[in-house]
Amino acid sequence: MTSSIIHTLSTALLTLSLQACGSSTKIALNPAVPNPYKVKAENFDKPKAEELRTGAEQTELYLPYLKGKRVGMVVNPTSIIGKETTVDSLLTLGVKVVKIFGPEHGFRGDASAGVAVDDAVDAKTGIKAISLYGKHAIPTKEDLSDVDIMIFDIQDVGVRFYTYINTLQHVMEACAANNKEVLILDRPNPNGFYIDGPILEPQHKSGIGLKPIPVVHGLTVGEYAQMLNGEGWLDNKLKCKIKVIKVANYTHDTPYELPVKPSPNLNTAQSILLYPTTCLFEGTYLNHGRGTMFPFTIVGSPFLKDEYTFSFTPKSIKGMSESPLFMNQVCYGLDLREYDVNEFRKEKKIKLSWLIELYKASPNKADFFNSKLSKQMGTIEKLIGVSSFRTQIIAGKSEEEIRASWEPGLSNYKTMRKKYLLYP
Numbered sequence: 001m002t003s004s005i006i007h008t009l010s011t012a013l014l015t016l017s018l019q020a021c022g023s024s025t026k027i028a029l030n031p032a033v034p035n036p037y038k039v040k041a042e043n044f045d046k047p048k049a050e051e052l053r054t055g056a057e058q059t060e061l062y063l064p065y066l067k068g069k070r071v072g073m074v075v076n077p078t079s080i081i082g083k084e085t086t087v088d089s090l091l092t093l094g095v096k097v098v099k100i101f102g103p104e105h106g107f108r109g110d111a112s113a114g115v116a117v118d119d120a121v122d123a124k125t126g127i128k129a130i131s132l133y134g135k136h137a138i139p140t141k142e143d144l145s146d147v148d149i150m151i152f153d154i155q156d157v158g159v160r161f162y163t164y165i166n167t168l169q170h171v172m173e174a175c176a177a178n179n180k181e182v183l184i185l186d187r188p189n190p191n192g193f194y195i196d197g198p199i200l201e202p203q204h205k206s207g208i209g210l211k212p213i214p215v216v217h218g219l220t221v222g223e224y225a226q227m228l229n230g231e232g233w234l235d236n237k238l239k240c241k242i243k244v245i246k247v248a249n250y251t252h253d254t255p256y257e258l259p260v261k262p263s264p265n266l267n268t269a270q271s272i273l274l275y276p277t278t279c280l281f282e283g284t285y286l287n288h289g290r291g292t293m294f295p296f297t298i299v300g301s302p303f304l305k306d307e308y309t310f311s312f313t314p315k316s317i318k319g320m321s322e323s324p325l326f327m328n329q330v331c332y333g334l335d336l337r338e339y340d341v342n343e344f345r346k347e348k349k350i351k352l353s354w355l356i357e358l359y360k361a362s363p364n365k366a367d368f369f370n371s372k373l374s375k376q377m378g379t380i381e382k383l384i385g386v387s388s389f390r391t392q393i394i395a396g397k398s399e400e401e402i403r404a405s406w407e408p409g410l411s412n413y414k415t416m417r418k419k420y421l422l423y424p
Contacts, residue, residue, distance in 0.1 A: 056153050068096075077261075078262050079185075099127060138171075140174070158219070165217075166207065168225060175241075176239060187221065187247060191216055208383065224420075229242065265295040274297055274339070290325065300331035301331050303363055306363075334357075352399045
């Protein structure tokens with residue numbers, strides 16, 4: 001499945017009819033009732049296309065480096081040069097691409113979140129595609145036997161529990177162990193303008209968090225690769241030989257709207273900027289838009305019927321969420337689709353108040369953090385990264401009190417991060 005171009009949500013989408021399982025349903029909006037979270041967003045000042053060039057687009061900087069080499073590529077639908085995939089573009093330019101490696105959601109991006117992906121032969125190019133989100137997450141010696149250099153070209157969104165940086169780590173470890181170089185074609189981080197959240201505690205290490213970094217890490221993929229090397233975080237403290245093609249004319253404060261969706265459920269610019277905050281609802285007994293066309297921008301449950309008027313009904317949607325929490329049940333809660341995401345730029349913080357509010361409003365507090373019932377991606381501890389958060393919410397701690405517990409770890413990380421920056 002090819003990726004569609006991201007479009008900012010318009011008010012017309014408020015009545016979009018969802019097509020799933022051969023039936024349609026409408027999001028119930030109750031427009032007569034004011035929504036305190038519905039704020040008209042200002043447009044970001046977007047850079048002109050000619051001002052910012054991704055690493056992949058600057059072929060003049062790395063094509064000579066690839067001459068005569070057998071190339072492996074870690075790619076997905078975000079790997080593009082203009083309107084073509086990086087794979088197709090480099091093949092046209094004479095690069096000898098011998099193998100493709102795909103992360104979560106697969107090389108073509110059509111697998112649902114958390115679903116294992118099998119190895120295959122890419123139908124368009126005839127090149128073998130190895131899944132790094134299936135039988136094994138780390139390329140094997142055999143996988144790399146006919147590869148001289150590995151290209152990593154995947155769009156990240158700057159959040160610890162977004163699994164593409166884990167794929168980067170695994171690729172670097174495999175390449176370091178097998179004496180292969182990694183060429184990183186860097187891309188902007190749409191959430192790169194701030195750093196926030198607690199540092200991951202070792203006991204909560206998982207597939208959605210491997211290293212002691214905050215929820216919002218403030219790094220591009222190229223910068224994170226340098227951190228993995230510099231902090232000795234690769235297995236056996238190996239060092240991977242890396243070469244980074246930097247994004248031209250980019251700073252961490254540069255507003256950047258992705259040209260394609262980075263994964264099936266991050267399908268709007270709004271969802272990408274809300275994601276560091278709203279993905280925390282994966283660790284609760286609430287649906288955060290999975291099973292609708294608005295994941296990570298709405299949140300609710302059937303139990304909140306008497307507390308909220310906004311409602312939606314999750315359905316099975318192939319390639320996005322095929323068995324969403326509360327499927328075919330009416331959920332009530334918050335509509336954040338028009339929340340002014342410029343507030344994140346101003347405050348430079350994830351927003352804990354929504355989770356605090358929904359916990360207080362829930363008549364079923366005993367199951368609010370029940371991961372066995374929710375069957376979602378992980379416990380709240382794996383997502384937020386620390387043991388104290390659940391008890392702090394239950395105890396009624398304020399956002400300020402919770403944030404205070406993140407220190408001095410967060411400040412120490414900010415200082416350490418500076419050693420690896422490629423951009424101001």
